[in-house]
Amino acid sequence: MVSLYAMKDYREIVHYVANLARIELTAEEEELFAPQFQKIIGYIDTLNTLDTIDIDPTFNIIALKNVLREDIPQKNEAYQKIISNFPQKDGNYCVVPKVID
């Protein structure tokens, strides 16, 4: 597997990342995105001028931790409505193509 580090060409990077994100891009889209990506990443790289060695990351602005609830089973009245959204179904099952082997 090729590492992102090895890629120099932004078109290659866009293609590789699109595969990770499971999005099929057209050739035109890759052509369009590559320079935009480069410009945006270049802008974001300005963060490297900041020294953050001793700074803690902020994951959660509200500082809640381990919000738990009691494990009390409840009836789900909505399951038929959920099933009705399946693009392809067989009874109560959602139908999908086989996973790649």
Added chain:
Amino acid sequence: MTSNLHTFKALDIAEKIRGNKLTSEEVFSHFAQRSRSFQPKHNIFVALCAQAVQRTQSARNILAGVPIAIKDNICIEGQEITCGSRILKGYVPAYDATVIRKLKENGLSIVGVTNMDEFAFGSSTETSCYGPTLNPWDRTRVPGGSSGGSATAVALGCAPIALGSDTGGSIRQPASFCGVVGMKPTYGRVSRYGLVAFGSSLDQIGPFSRSIEDCAALLTVISGHDPLDSTSALEPVPDFSSFLRDDIRGLRVGLPKEYFMAGLHPQVLARIQDVITFLRDKGAIIQEVSLPHTPYAVAVYYIIGTAEASSNLARFEGVKYGARVRADNLIEQYKKTRGAGFGKEAKRRILLGTYSLSSGYYDAYYMKGLKVRTLIKNDFDKAFNDVDVILTPTAPTPAFRLKEKVDDPLSMYLSDIYTISANLAGLPAVSLPCGFSDEQMPIGVQFIGKQFDEGTLLRVGYTYQKATDWHTRFPAEIA
């Protein structure tokens, strides 16, 4: 009698209904009719709703009978919701978002579902799969985004109030561009259950209105801890209307010097300076503060926001809901469904997020972003030792023209420069209409408050609106 109902506050409409001067059906019909009439010229709505049967009204129903417009990313049971995207076509939520449940319990009815940038990715409502909404004051311009439909609905009197969502400015900036009030509550103040997630540590649902009184009333209805949202705060909800006092004597107002640099439109600066003069005349103490990490905020947002978005949008793959492009195997189905279903901006953001989270880049980008976020939050904490509220322009310019920024994503991102930091720091912020440009386009002033201090923002807004009438104006086509 009802022909100018849209000039009334939502609270006054509700009072007339309680006093039997109007029925809720008459009220709904008036706003539904206005919505239908403005829809062709402004493309405000994705769907218009029939009036729902009202549930039993609770004791605190100061907004009962009032119609409200809802952004297309808030789940309403039985109503198709698409987040402005082809990939969710046909999706009908099986449940109400908590805010929707609260609106229904308080007797409000939904007049329609409003247009938005696809998955809230945008500052102009141009990335919607339904095409852009057109600015209520000038149809050659954008209404702002991503809650452009909701802002326009309130500006044109299609609904007296609306809900939007704000991740980097998506309530405040369109409020500014459309000349209405828009507030982003403190992170955790309003439940996100039923809001289709973009940036889970940044998103908040918030109110649009014309008056600060309506903003306070609606905020009270939708706020509160929710066991269904593990990021919702345990902070008790006051009656926000109790903060509405015409008194800001001694209020310490901070002007962050980094927000008043080159690039600020001259008339935006002029209107903001008028606001500063007003506050000073009313006894507020104005002082300069510094938020030194401001120049990094947009970069931090486009790391954290896109990273969270790439994770949140992984669920749209054609399996359980929405559009599906069939293929022979599951991975191909994901790729084709997402390739066909997402628009360009959605793809760009997912790609950026995936890149910054990928192996080898996680520390350099995502972790770095989170650390600079801490620095930005620390800037605000330090400033709030000296001031009670921070004043800034909401946007660097009035509404720009359609298509002006669509081909330059970075330029579009930079238009969020004044709103983004409040999301990163989790602070409440409100945009109030404060005048017009020489081209008669609305301009907004933003106030940012301390965590959970929406009350002070409401007090400032009330004091300001008692002495001004920008918020009562309608575009010429309505007058």
